[in-house]
Every structure is written in structure tokens, then in C-alpha cells.
Amino acid sequence: MIAGGSGEVPDDVQRTDARVPGSGEELDVGRLQSLFGDWQRIATGFFALLGALAAVYVLLPRIVGLDDALDRIDDATWPWLVAALAFNVGAFAAYVMLFRGVLVGVEDPDGRLRRRLGVRASYQITMAGLAATRLFSAAGAGGLVLTYWALRRAGVGRRVAAARMVAFLVVTYSVYAAAVIVCGLALHFGLVAGAAPLAGTLIPALFALGAVAVCLLVALIPEDIDRRLAALASRPRTARIARRLASVPATVAEGVRAAIEFAREPRRGALALGGAAGFWAANIAVLWACFRAYGGSVEPSVLVQGFFLGMFANVVPSPAAGAGPVDAGMIAAFAMFGLPAAIVFPAVLVYRLIAFWLPVPLGLVAYLQLRRTVTVWEREDDGEYPAVSDKVTTAEAR
DSSP, rough: OOSSSSSOGGGGGGOOOOOTTTSSOOOHHHHHHHHHHHHHHHHHHHHHHHHHHHIIIOOOIHHHHEEETGGEOOOOOEHHHHHHHHHHHHHHHHHHHHHHHHHTOOOOOOOOOHHTSSSHHHHHHHHHHHHHHSSSTTTTTTHHHHHHHHHHHOOHHHHHHHHHHHHHHHHHHHHHHHHHHHHHHHHHOOOOSSSOGGGGGGEEEEHHHHHHHHHHHHHHHHHHHHHHHHHHHHSSSHHHHHHHHHHHHHHHHHHHHHHHHHHHOOHHHHHHHHHHHHHHHHHHHHHHHHHHHOOOOHHHHHHHHHHHHHHHHGOOOOOTTTTTHHHHHHHHHHTTTEEEEOHHHHHHHHHHHHIIITTHHHHHHHHHHHHHHHHHHHHHIIIIIIOOOOOHHHHOOO
């Protein structure tokens, strides 16, 4: 099994022969190449990004009477910025750990997946995914698509790969939701120090509780809902359509259940949960160091709550996966908690440069490395090694 762990994915969802010529489901390598090779699109997004950042960091300070906010960029205490860079490296490491953790339990009879998805390949996949997320918006879909493609090329089956990507998201954002709930309620009821505006504490906490409840309800979808709906259909064609439509909620529910199992079984889920918590904690530590670099002092609960409220702006369409909206959202969140704008503006700007843009060049290099790694896997699959498993589900065989 991958990355250790004692759990196993049931046989009826296993499929490790990832290369299905002409299947139409397999992501074509050329699409990924064009994704990163479309320089016109990248240039357009870059200039749109510059416009968005100029609006946030140049026009907005002038509107609110803080013309000298950007002039404070050079006033940073550099040791704190070095600390921020170190915390960012920790975030990368935790993200790799999270990726490896969500693969715990994937069946791997002859150890091929363990060999292929080691630390080196995991780094390449996660860093390339981060770059794709930042360069192409649609709520981070670029990173998800690239990671799914890499898992398929490594030998993980369609449904298993999709379910594990869902588990990846659920584990990651469960920590997010838990932090918003705990800090929001603690601030609202005065259990910890810090300002407690209703819009920044109780309301986000209730919203997060609702999201968690919906996620738990999704887990109740039966594993075989696609077969059940197909059985209700009177015609073969209708049955096929019903099965295909039902495969989406079935796969999502499977991923949610996998994430829940990580929480219920600490030994199995320690790597994934620890990676998710470490990733968010390291990002918050980067922001904390940036505040300290400009002489800012933020209560811990306010720091956590303001960070996550600002990150929620990722859902707003932007040229580069949240650049612009997240900056503005984070500045607005900390302003709502009463922090001086003269400190918030430069601190948030430097945080975004370190945490958001620093991974991009590293991710582009990782993508090129990943392409070479995938080429090696493809050559292995052409005959150097036997197939990992012959187990194919009935649905996948269709």
C-alpha cells in the first residue's frame, strides 16, 4: 500500500491499469503541455493580474487615504522575512506529506505505486499542481487536473484517483473549516483575546458548520448508487446514462468517506491530517512573520480567523486563482478586526509574494521534471514491468 497505512480500498473499486488508449477519460499529455505552453494566455493573465494588484495596492490605499502604504515595503525587518521564507518551505513539505497521506490504503500488490509515488515524484506532482493552481483559475481546477493526470499515469485507477482527489480536498478544507469554527466561536463568546465583529466570527463559524454538515450528508450516498439507479431503468440505454450520471456522486461520496476514515483511524490518517494541518499552520506562520516584519502584533485567534476569511475570496474569479480578490479579502478581514491599515497593506502584500508566487517558478521546474518521470513510467508500462493489477470494476470495464 502507498505511503504506509493498514487500510485497503475494496476490490470493487480497484483499477491500476491507468493507460486506456482512446478511452476519452484519460487526460491527454498534449493538453497539459498546451496548458503551460500557451504563452499568450499566460501573458494575458499576467497583465490582468498586474491590473488587479495595482487596484488593490495602489488605487485602494489612495482611496482610503493611505498613499504611503506601499512606501513601507522597504521598512521590513529582514530577519522576519527570512523566517517567513523558512515557514514557506515548511508549507511545501507539509503539502507533499498531505498528498502522500491521502494515498494511504490504495491497493498496491507488487509495490509499483509505492516505488513510483515516492517522495521525489510526490514533490514533483504537488509543486507542479501548485503552479497550475496559481497560473490558471477556476477554483484551483488546474492543479486538480494535473494531479489526477499524474496519478493515472502512475497506475492508479480512474475511480480510485478521482476519489482520492476528493479526499485530498476534504481533508485540506476540513482543517480550514475546523479553524474557522473554533476561532470564530471562541472570539465571539470572549473565550480568547481579540476583536469580535459578528461578520468575522459567528457568521463564518455557522457557515463552516453548515458546510461540514453537507459534507457529512454526502458520505451517506450509497457506494453502489450507480448500480441501483441503473437497475431502476427500464431500457439499456437509460441504464447506461443513469449509471454514468450516478458515478459522479458515488465517487465524491467515496472520497468523503475515505477522508472520514482518516479522522477515525489516527494511525492511518496521521500523514494526511498532519500534512493538512501543517500546510495551513505554515502558511499562517508566514503571514505572522510578515506582520512582525512591519512591527505588527496580532492576537493568534484573530490572525487565524483573518487569514481564513481572506482565503475564502479564492472562490471569486480572477486572472490567477484568487490573486487580487484574496489580497483585498485578507486586507478587508484584518481591517474588520481593527488592525491598522498601514501595517496590513505591506504585510499582506509581502505574504502573498512569498506564499503565493514563490512556488510558481519552482512548480514550473517540477512540471518539467514530472514530464520526464511520466515518460519513464510509460516506458515501463510498454513492457519492462508487468501490470500492477488485473482487477477492473464492472463500471470501468464499460
